[in-house]
Amino acid sequence: MDNKLTGDTMLLKRVVYIGIIALAVTISTIAAFASGEVTVVQTNRSFNPDVIEVAKDTIIHFANEDEFIHQIYVKSDTTNFDSAEQVPGTTIDIPFNADGTFEVRCHIHPKMRLTVTVK
Ligand SMILES: [Cu+2]
Numbered sequence: 380m381d382n383k384l385t386g387d388t389m390l391l392k393r394v395v396y397i398g399i400i401a402l403a404v405t406i407s408t409i410a411a412f413a414s415g416e417v418t419v420v421q422t423n424r425s426f427n428p429d430v431i432e433v434a435k436d437t438i439i440h441f442a443n444e445d446e447f448i449h450q451i452y453v454k455s456d457t458t459n460f461d462s463a464e465q466v467p468g469t470t471i472d473i474p475f476n477a478d479g480t481f482e483v484r485c486h487i488h489p490k491m492r493l494t495v496t497v498k
Contacts, residue, residue: 419483419493421445421465426483426493435478435497441471450486455479458497 418440420427424447433439443449443465452461457477465471475481475497485491 416440418442421449421491424485424488425491429492430494430496432496432498433475436474436476437497438472438474439483439495441465441473441483443467443469443471448487449491451483451491452486453481453483455481 416438417431417433419431419442421441421443422445424445426441431439441449441451444467446467448467449465450462451465451471451473453459453473457479458475458481460473462471473483475495478497481495481497483493483495
């Protein structure tokens with residue numbers, strides 16, 4: 380094979396790869412700060428991400444992609460939520476309608492912790 384062509388092809392692949400990463404970073408940044416709807420995934424008995432900042436009136440979808448049942452809750456002066464048992468493959472929505480910093484915890488797994496800052 381022509382060496383120059385191989386070099387050009389590798390450069391093109393690199394440019395495309397960097398472009399994909401830049402796009403992914405942009406999309407995830409938008410997701411982290413978007414009002415409206417954000418998804419947090421539960422895997423390996425943890426929240427992913429485990430720190431998130433959202434605009435007021437955002438609904439966070441909690442998608443249980445774990446092999447375990449979870450049962451999540453928020454306890455605070457302004458935002459309170461207590462879910463039923465959440466079996467794998469299901470999603471629970473929690474609205475965050477007040478400014479502040481909140482902790483989402485799991486009754487079943489005390490080490491599970493998500494910090495949500497709403498502003
Ligand atoms: Cu749990």
